[in-house]
Amino acid sequence: xxxxxxxxxxxxxxxxxxxxxxxxxxxxxxxxxxxxxxxxxxxxxxxxxxxxxxxxxxxxxxxxxxxxxxxxxxxxxxxxxxxxxxxxxxxxxxxxxxxxxxxxxxxxxxxxxxxxxxxxxxxxxxxxxxxxxxxxxxxxxxxxxxxxxxxxxxxxxxxxxxxxxxxxxxxxxxxxxxxxxxxxxxxxxxxxxxxxxxxxxxxxxxxxxxxxx
Amino acid sequence: xxxxxxxxxxxxxxxxxxxxxxxxxxxxxxxxxxxxxxxxxxxxxxxxxxxxxxxxxxxxxxxxxxxxxxxxxxxxxxxxxxxxxxxxxxxxxxxxxxxxxxxxxxxxxxxxxxxxxxxxxxxxxxxxxxxxxxxxxxxxxxxxxxxxxxxxxxxxxxxxxxxxxxxxxxxxxxxxxxxxxxxxxxxxxxxxxxxxxxxxxxxxxxxxxxxxx
Numbered sequence: 001x002x003x004x005x006x007x008x009x010x011x012x013x014x015x016x017x018x019x020x021x022x023x024x025x026x027x028x029x030x031x032x033x034x035x036x037x038x039x040x041x042x043x044x045x046x047x048x049x050x051x052x053x054x055x056x057x058x059x060x061x062x063x064x065x066x067x068x069x070x071x072x073x074x075x076x077x078x079x080x081x082x083x084x085x086x087x088x089x090x091x092x093x094x095x096x097x098x099x100x101x102x103x104x105x106x107x108x109x110x111x112x113x114x115x116x117x118x119x120x121x122x123x124x125x126x127x128x129x130x131x132x133x134x135x136x137x138x139x140x141x142x143x144x145x146x147x148x149x150x151x152x153x154x155x156x157x158x159x160x161x162x163x164x165x166x167x168x169x170x171x172x173x174x175x176x177x178x179x180x181x182x183x184x185x186x187x188x189x190x191x192x193x194x195x196x197x198x199x200x201x202x203x204x205x206x207x208x209x210x211x212x213x
Numbered sequence: 214x215x216x217x218x219x220x221x222x223x224x225x226x227x228x229x230x231x232x233x234x235x236x237x238x239x240x241x242x243x244x245x246x247x248x249x250x251x252x253x254x255x256x257x258x259x260x261x262x263x264x265x266x267x268x269x270x271x272x273x274x275x276x277x278x279x280x281x282x283x284x285x286x287x288x289x290x291x292x293x294x295x296x297x298x299x300x301x302x303x304x305x306x307x308x309x310x311x312x313x314x315x316x317x318x319x320x321x322x323x324x325x326x327x328x329x330x331x332x333x334x335x336x337x338x339x340x341x342x343x344x345x346x347x348x349x350x351x352x353x354x355x356x357x358x359x360x361x362x363x364x365x366x367x368x369x370x371x372x373x374x375x376x377x378x379x380x381x382x383x384x385x386x387x388x389x390x391x392x393x394x395x396x397x398x399x400x401x402x403x404x405x406x407x408x409x410x411x412x413x414x415x416x417x418x419x420x421x422x423x424x425x426x
Contacts, residue, residue, distance in 0.1 A: 014417055015417055018410070018412060081419065082420055082422075082423035096316055105415075175422045181317070183235075183239055199323055200232060201407055201409050203230070203323060204230075206294065206296070206298070207294050207295055
């Protein structure tokens with residue numbers, strides 16, 4: 001495999017890689033060894049040529065007329081996505097949303113280690129969620145200043161979303177995973193904000209239902 | 214505005230429409246009246262030609278050299294997305310994830326009316342969440358058979374995800390909004406499954422952080 005330079009990869013391609021990974025993992029788990037780009041396309045809802053074009057951004061995968069080796073392509077994509085590079089993260093906001101995320105999402109499986117959970121509610125501070133004790137938010141400044149983390153996971157109420165995001169940005173996080181449905185409006189070129197927009201997903205579903213009838 | 218036939222619109226286009234809507238709404242709220250496709254592209258992270266191409270699937274929007282009227286384009290997209298068509302839905306699973314969703318997500322603003330919330334936990338059944346009383350899951354069969362709904366929102370534990378989705382499919386829902394991170398494997402051509410994949414979002418964020426350094 002010849003790995004090409006990863007510069008100038010479009011966001012659209014990057015957004016499709018996790019989808020490829022998910023399907024390849026499911027294929028691998030059900031014992032599939034090799035798959036053609038057209039069969040992979042059918043599973044993922046993309047065309048074969050789209051898949052070949054996407055993967056060609058990163059180097060030479062697969063062989064003409066032979067298809068892709070499922071396990072090795074899965075490994076390559078994990079590698080490209082940096083799943084093997086560990087990132088550290090803190091969760092800010094241990095209300096229902098934070099708790100749901102902490103209870104259900106396998107952070108370690110995606111290369112993310114949680115170093116702390118912060119909340120202002122004295123009833124929640126001190127309790128353990130997923131093995132991590134909830135700390136008071138007022139300790140966040142000094143602790144993150146001393147030991148910076150890569151990612152701030154934002155699950156605070158909407159009213160304090162911008163303020164908390166700004167504070168995280170000042171404390172040197174490289175990215176914010178934003179669950180608050182608030183457009184953060186941070187204009188820092190070296191900070192990545194990834195918004196989880198439930199609404200986009202629901203609107204797509206509504207559209208597809210309406211069109212079907 | 215000449216509305217064209219909406220057949221054969223690709224899923225990729227449909228997935229971009231909610232994003233356009235979100236940005237147009239923010240523009241409208243901040244008083245912007247008109248926007249060029251290139252300025253809209255900059256905001257949404259797409260190219261001007263991509264936007265023009267996407268919108269041309271639905272008819273003639275905007276005028277050459279004049280741009281788009283923000284409010285009317287917003288309205289048109291809402292209309293295309295069926296936000297004005299009401300859909301009914303039930304939430305199955307009122308644990309942390311279900312509760313977080315019910316507490317934070319403005320269903321009515323997206324044209325979705327919740328008719329019931331189901332859970333098996335006797336401690337949760339009978340409590341009120343967002344104005345709706347939680348009903349026991351064993352009543353779901355008879356109630357949905359009598360009064361079918363459009364959407365089943367799946368926030369049950371992973372162990373019962375497939376079984377619950379199957380039951381919802383049999384009870385005639387048109388779509389499932391799946392928060393369980395389980396690939397449902399339903400092969401019903403007339404049922405739409407919309408998966409919320411937190412992992413795809415986190416992996417994209419991790420990638421973008423890694424590339425930046």
